[in-house]
Amino acid sequence: MVKRSLADLRKDYAAATFDETVAHPHPFVQFNHWFDQAVESGISEPNAMTLATVDQGGKPRARVVLLKALDENGFVFYTNYESQKGQQLESNPNASLVFLWLELQRQVRIEGKVEKVSEAESDAYFSVRPKASQIGAMASPQSQEIPNRQFLEELYQSLEKEFAEREVPRPKNWGGYRLIPQRMEFWQGRLSRLHDRLLYEKTGRSWTIKRLAP
Numbered sequence: 567m568v569k570r571s572l573a574d575l576r577k578d579y580a581a582a583t584f585d586e587t588v589a590h591p592h593p594f595v596q597f598n599h600w601f602d603q604a605v606e607s608g609i610s611e612p613n614a615m616t617l618a619t620v621d622q623g624g625k626p627r628a629r630v631v632l633l634k635a636l637d638e639n640g641f642v643f644y645t646n647y648e649s650q651k652g653q654q655l656e657s658n659p660n661a662s663l664v665f666l667w668l669e670l671q672r673q674v675r676i677e678g679k680v681e682k683v684s685e686a687e688s689d690a691y692f693s694v695r696p697k698a699s700q701i702g703a704m705a706s707p708q709s710q711e712i713p714n715r716q717f718l719e720e721l722y723q724s725l726e727k728e729f730a731e732r733e734v735p736r737p738k739n740w741g742g743y744r745l746i747p748q749r750m751e752f753w754q755g756r757l758s759r760l761h762d763r764l765l766y767e768k769t770g771r772s773w774t775i776k777r778l779a780p
Contacts, residue, residue, distance in 0.1 A: 601636075647739045
């Protein structure tokens, strides 16, 4: 049991402001600006993001993954297609992402649909991963039950020997997904819980900006 009073854990936010006069009209440009500031601030793994999906029973599922690319179409991450999240995205491509940069008192929420990236794009990213990570991706039957850790380590060691003198091919069940945003919300902490929340919503090819109450 937690002995301390959670109700007493609070912090007032006063690091910055964020309003319509400084927000860029395009959310990707705004995201890149905030992301660059997160990187420059020295935050550990600023590309870490919570990915939320919906399972086949309609229940929400969430886990942290890493952003590996951002282009004009969306946010890219990589995983095993046969993992739980891969199966969930196959049956329901609607998903959301959350970036939390506490040191900057900022959060970005992104909602949209997910699609697989091209095989060429997955191949290109896989080829630049460390060899140990390539073998790890091949060794892990992600999300499946395994008898113990020794099972995984022995499988890894076997593959490590097999590919000691040659390149590791990308497993066909491993690759990238791109979340194509329809909504992006930027949250900046402010004093007295009067936080700034600007919501970008896509309408056709353009984006509208609305202010939401905190």
